[in-house]
Structures are given as C-alpha cells and as structure tokens.
Amino acid sequence: MSSNRSAIVTGYSSGLGEAFAAGLLERGWYVVGVSRETEPEGLPAKYADNLIAVHGSVEEQETAERAFAAATRDRTLGLVVNCAGEGVFGQPGEYNAADIHAAMAANLMGLILFSDFAVRHMRADGGDIVNVMSTAGKKLRPAEAIYVASKWGAKAYTRTLRDALKAEKSPIRVFEVYPCGMKTRFWEAATRPVTGGAEFPPPEPIAEQVLNEISERRVVYCQEFTFERG
C-alpha cells in the first residue's frame, strides 16, 4: 500500500540518510531518496511501492526539480531531510578547488537548494525541514577547516531560514541536527579522513530520536538536536 504523505531524504543510500529513510518507510511514508549513484542495500526490495530513487548531485537545480516533482505527484509533501554530505578534510595549505567545491556542494549548496524548494512546496500547508549538520558546525577543528566552514554555513542558513519563516508565521517547522561521529561509509569515502570511524556509534539511534520527536507534533518541541557519544 502506498502512502499519501511523502518525504524527500537526501543522502538516503547510506548511513544516517538510510536510517532516516528506513524509519520513515516503517512509519508509512512514501520516500523519495536522493543520491548521486548509490542505492541502499535492502530498502528498494522491501519497500518497492513506497520508495523511489532520484539520482543526481544535490546542488544541481535539475536534481531538486526531479525530486520535488516525484514527491508531489499525487501526494502531499510533508518532510524534507537534508542529509547528503561529504567529508573533505586536510591541513591548511592542502586544499584544491575540487575539494572546496565537493564540500560546499554536498554539505551547504544542496542543503540550501532543497530547503528553498521545500519552502515553496510546503508554504501553504506546512511541513518539516530537517537539516543535518555535524558537531563540526559548532566547533573549530584545524584539520577540518572547509568541512567546518560548510557546516557552520549550513547552520547559519538554517537558523536564518527558521527566523524568516517564524516572522511570516509560516506553518513550516525547521529542525537542526548535529550528529557526533558515526560509523558509516562517510569515513571511507572521505578525502584525507581524520579517522576510520570504527570507534563511533551507528547512525540509527540518531534518526530514530529525531523522527520520534518530530512525529509527536507537540505544542512545545525541540528544534535543535545535538548528539554526543555516551
């Protein structure tokens, strides 16, 4: 059975994005998953009727257009989770133009583009935007300068967007998520990784806590989630 409520999850093919997609599918949502190339392992077969993939890089206009068209065809878009991201690290003096573009495209430009599309699609009926940053968006880490810059930029954009929407009394809610290190493919895909990631916890409890909180639709709610290792 296919749901009437749709969600877009960028970075749905792995790690935290896959955990968000799985949690939403379990809760009965129709999910449009966005990634450049990869697909999650089990989800497409298990949820053939409720999961559709859109492939393309998140900072490209055409990727956003295809994702939002798929999510709004015969359904009401209720949630956009911006989770696509890329680790690009290095010491000052080590970066090149491709490094800077990759970090900004995945972590900042795509998050802004998909948030802006979300606003125009959800302005009348409301909905939720969940923007995934990192604890790097709250700290200054010398070996992570452009990653840090992309996540601080995403935080600044997300908070400004929320203020703007509150000022116009919009029914759209905007959530900030700052995960700690997680054991995902992120670390093997990263440029000059600072760790292998084996010491970190899995991403599923983070997605579960965020989805549980936003599903409740409480009168007062938590708009910012910072996760630290226990």
Ligand SMILES: NC(=O)c1ccc[n+]([C@@H]2O[C@H](COP(=O)([O-])OP(=O)(O)OC[C@H]3O[C@@H](n4cnc5c(N)ncnc54)[C@H](OP(=O)(O)O)[C@@H]3O)[C@@H](O)[C@H]2O)c1
């Ligand atoms: N892992 C950590 O320790 C950690 C800690 C704090 C915050 N985060 C953040 O959490 C988010 C998820 O990370 P993760 O650990 O789950 O990473 P992951 O396992 O590497 O998954 C990244 C996902 O994003 C997609 N992606 C990457 N660049 C993209 C682009 N330009 N356009 C479209 N899709 C793109 C990947 O698919 P394709 O490669 O097929 O495009 C994949 O689906 C990221 O924003 C990351 O910065 C991670």
